[in-house]
Amino acid sequence: MRSWRPRRPSGPPEVLLGADRSRAAADGRAVAMTAARIQGHSLPAIARHFDRDHTTVLQATRRIAKSPALNGLAEKIAADLPDDPPPVAADIPAAAPTSTFEPDGPVEHAVVAAAEAFGTTPEVLLGADRSRAAADARAVAMTAARIHGHSLPAIARHFDRDHTAVLSATRRIEKTPPLRDLAAKIAADLPEQPASSIGAGDVVEHVPEPGHSSPGLREQQRAVPVAAERPQLRVAR
Numbered sequence: 001m002r003s004w005r006p007r008r009p010s011g012p013p014e015v016l017l018g019a020d021r022s023r024a025a026a027d028g029r030a031v032a033m034t035a036a037r038i039q040g041h042s043l044p045a046i047a048r049h050f051d052r053d054h055t056t057v058l059q060a061t062r063r064i065a066k067s068p069a070l071n072g073l074a075e076k077i078a079a080d081l082p083d084d085p086p087p088v089a090a091d092i093p094a095a096a097p098t099s100t101f102e103p104d105g106p107v108e109h110a111v112v113a114a115a116e117a118f119g120t121t122p123e124v125l126l127g128a129d130r131s132r133a134a135a136d137a138r139a140v141a142m143t144a145a146r147i148h149g150h151s152l153p154a155i156a157r158h159f160d161r162d163h164t165a166v167l168s169a170t171r172r173i174e175k176t177p178p179l180r181d182l183a184a185k186i187a188a189d190l191p192e193q194p195a196s197s198i199g200a201g202d203v204v205e206h207v208p209e210p211g212h213s214s215p216g217l218r219e220q221q222r223a224v225p226v227a228a229e230r231p232q233l234r235v236a237r
Helices: 013-017 023-038 043-050 054-065 068-080 106-117 122-126 132-147 152-159 163-174 177-188 217-223
Strands: none
Touching: 013 023, 013 043, 023 043, 023 054, 023 068, 043 054, 054 068, 054 132, 054 177, 106 122, 106 132, 106 152, 106 177, 122 132, 122 152, 132 152, 132 163, 132 177, 152 163, 163 177
């Protein structure tokens, strides 16, 4: 029996930039996205060229990474791309975003990592920018910090927001597998924070693993001794 091999994607650029959803067009589009990503271009910059959301780019690059043949093709294309001018320079600002932000602690390291993944700066994530890219990058950083074990109020203070905003962001990222995977990867690379450096408000708590269920009300009630079981106190007369 012949083993299945992925077909080499082909077609004119118009097909890859269009709405064709055939397997060949989808693979060719994903390979092109991956090649641009390998060369170092940000998710939003690549997404703008394909008129798609950056989560689509992230999902496509992760799919290509699982196919050795297509991933090898993307690496070959990336190696042959010109360095000057870059292929996606049209949508990149003339002056690359610069930052003077110096991270202090795991939460701020998560901010830096998320900003780099989205081609922006930590200052944007910590600021008031409400664009889709900034909001997603901010939510990814919050989720990474949450996975790392930091409490909602502690994370909220770093972003100068309410803890309910952090909770809403983490729940949204949990429903988006590509961004959830990115947050998990960032969390895995975060440095451990010494206990001596944790402030009064920066509580590090245990985050339950997926599938873990907390004890219900009945189990909690069973753990509390009833009045008959409590030791009686006698008042000396």
